[in-house]
Each structure stands twice: as C-alpha cells, then as structure tokens.
Amino acid sequence: MKPLRPGRSFLFRLPKGSDIGVEVAAACRRAKVRCAWVQAIGATTKARLGYYDQRRRRYFEKEFRGEMEILHCVGNVSLKDGVPFAHLHAALGDGKYRVWGGHLFASEVFAAEVLIQELRGPAPVRLPDPATGLSLWGLPAARPRR
C-alpha cells in the first residue's frame, strides 16, 4: 500500500439546479485532478439514490423529490476509462429530521458547499470487478490482512 500525498484543495459553492456528481467530475477534469476525496453539505430540490442488491448484482434506484438537507455527501474521484469518475454516497434529511440515504446517482441542488481534496501519487484506478459486479479499485498487492 503506497502512500499518496495531499495535493490541491478546491472549495466552492455549486449553483442552484446543478448536479453534485456531474460538477465534481467536471471540476476534476478541468483542473486535471486524477484522484481526490470529496465531501459536501447543502440542500437538494431533488435526488436519485441507489441501493445495490448484492445478490442480484444490480442497483435499485429511487427518486426523492422533496426538498432535503444534504447532511453529508462523501466519496471520491478516480480514473475510470481514463477520465475522472465520481463515486458518491449521500445522507439526506427531510422536514421531519428523518434521514434517507444511498449511492448518489443524481442530484439537483438548492445550494451546496463542496470540498475536493486532491491526492497525488500512485492513485487507484477503477476496473470491472467480477467478484462484486461493480467497478472497483484493484486490491493492493500487500493488502490489509486480519
């Protein structure tokens, strides 16, 4: 497991109506960020969350149309087919303070504050993973062991 080192940080607000995943990937493309950790808070007007059915090996999706607080959106950016790809999960809070969450497929923000922390060095790359049916990073040669 080779260490990466902290690179640039990008901290910005997303405009109303924009999609977090799309904007994060676009910002990374423009700034030539190949690998990063991503966090965001804010509020959505709409969001599409996913749940991965591990046995059937497919995502189920649900659209949340109500206005929601983005309690957090956390994930990363790494290269997939040579371009920056954002993998994000989110927890959303409704007007009764209940929380809903999943894989963030799509979002439409009311406002959002995003941090992209670039990681420099031998970054992982997404490849098809037969064992899970997902697109995952390769396991390190000397991978963590119990």
Next chain:
Amino acid sequence: MKPLRPGRSFLFRLPKGSDIGVEVAAACRRAKVRCAWVQAIGATTKARLGYYDQRRRRYFEKEFRGEMEILHCVGNVSLKDGVPFAHLHAALGDGKYRVWGGHLFASEVFAAEVLIQELRGPAPVRLPDPATGLSLWGLPAARPRR
C-alpha cells in the same frame, strides 16, 4: 476556481457540555484560521437541528433532548462579516439506531472528537445570497458547468 492548499490540522476533544459550532468558531478565531473543513464524531446530551424551507426561505428548528451518538458532523469555517463562521450539518443516532439530521444550530456534547483542516489561499467568504435567502459563498467566475 483557484486551488487552496492544506494548512494546519487541529484535532481535539471537546469538554462535556460544550457546543461544537461555538467551539469550532472560537478555536479558529484564536488560531487565526480563516477557512477550514470540519468533521466531528462523538455524542450529544442535547442538540438543535434545523431544516431550511426553500420556498418560505426560513429555517424550522427542533430540539433533540435525548442522548444521541454524533454519527458525523460535517461542515466548514469561512469568514462572515470578517470573523470565522462555522456552517455545520449533523446526523445523530438514537438508542434504537435510528438517525435524525439537519443543519446543526446548537449542541451540547457528552464528548466529541473534532478535526479542523485549515485551507490556505484564496478562500471563499460568506455574503447574503438573494437567490436563496441564505448567506453563501460567491460563485466562482469560472464556475462548474454541465
């Protein structure tokens, strides 16, 4: 979108009874931190969460008096009227492992572990935003575009 660079990190425990937002802003004032990303875990004895009604343009608030795990508290610090201002969201877990969340208006911690990651460079500043009714960072000149 100009990059910031990582600055100092502050990692500390909050004393019982203290308020996360108040302590984070105070720590930043003392250490002359103008911009930072903030994360915390721990437990509360009390918390006041908010939900922003996007149409009426006002926050609704609710006090949670039970003891709760702080599953995460995430947000940032930036200057508002010239002083460090903490904007935090939180997800809290109750004794039945259910989760409640929103904008963190106030908290009283049982214990909390906080990370403040300073960001140096051309930091965003909070200004009134007529479009949302909130106090937000200006949008970057070359803002992310779909």
Next chain:
Amino acid sequence: MKPLRPGRSFLFRLPKGSDIGVEVAAACRRAKVRCAWVQAIGATTKARLGYYDQRRRRYFEKEFRGEMEILHCVGNVSLKDGVPFAHLHAALGDGKYRVWGGHLFASEVFAAEVLIQELRGPAPVRLPDPATGLSLWGLPAARPRR
C-alpha cells in the same frame, strides 16, 4: 492547542468479508501511522453498531445482518496503550433508503473504499476518562472556551 500537519494519505479498497476497524488499525500499524482521520464508503454484509448509554456508562450493541450501503464511516486513529486504535462511527442505508447508525463495533464489508489521512505532530493519545467512563483524548491545556 498545538497544530498537527498533514502527512501521508492512504486510499484503498477493502477485500470482501473484511472488517473496516480491524483493517484500518492494521494498516496504521504496518505503516507506522500514529494519528489519522479516517473516512470510508461502501457496503456491508453485516455490521454491529453500538449506542453508549451515558447514564449507565455502558455500550448497547445491535447486529445488522442485512446488506447495507455504508453512507459514511467517519472517525480517527490514535494511540491507545501504545498501539493504533480506530474509533469509528457509521451510518448505514437499507434497501428502503432508511438510515441506521451508531458506534461501529464490527463490520463485514461487501466492498469499501477507505481514506486514511495521517496527522503528524503532537498527537492526542487515548486514556481512561473518569468523567464519561470512556477512553478519550486528554483535554488541551488551553482548551476551547465559549
């Protein structure tokens, strides 16, 4: 409150069936990381969450056997009895997009993507804390004040 400085970053995938806390602590031991902030997303096949009863001063625990999205796992690593100890909280999402959370005692991942951000300098150390019954960092000499 003395500042720490950013050190190495470790970004990696955990193998199916592994435990996040065990792997994070092991990775830190191997890489000689004494203090770090930790974040992860992914999915579990099983997880044991805890809730601390502040009055009785003991943890209650519950096992979640269903497949869940790891919406986030957040926490830190610091020395306890001289070895790296991981303190993690987690929010998990089920197939109905509901969220469950608590102190993460144990997990069995389907897949997980983990970031360990090393913090270098005068790191806090875990010691028994009589006031809470927990193992906590000492409070800084000049602790945050309202």
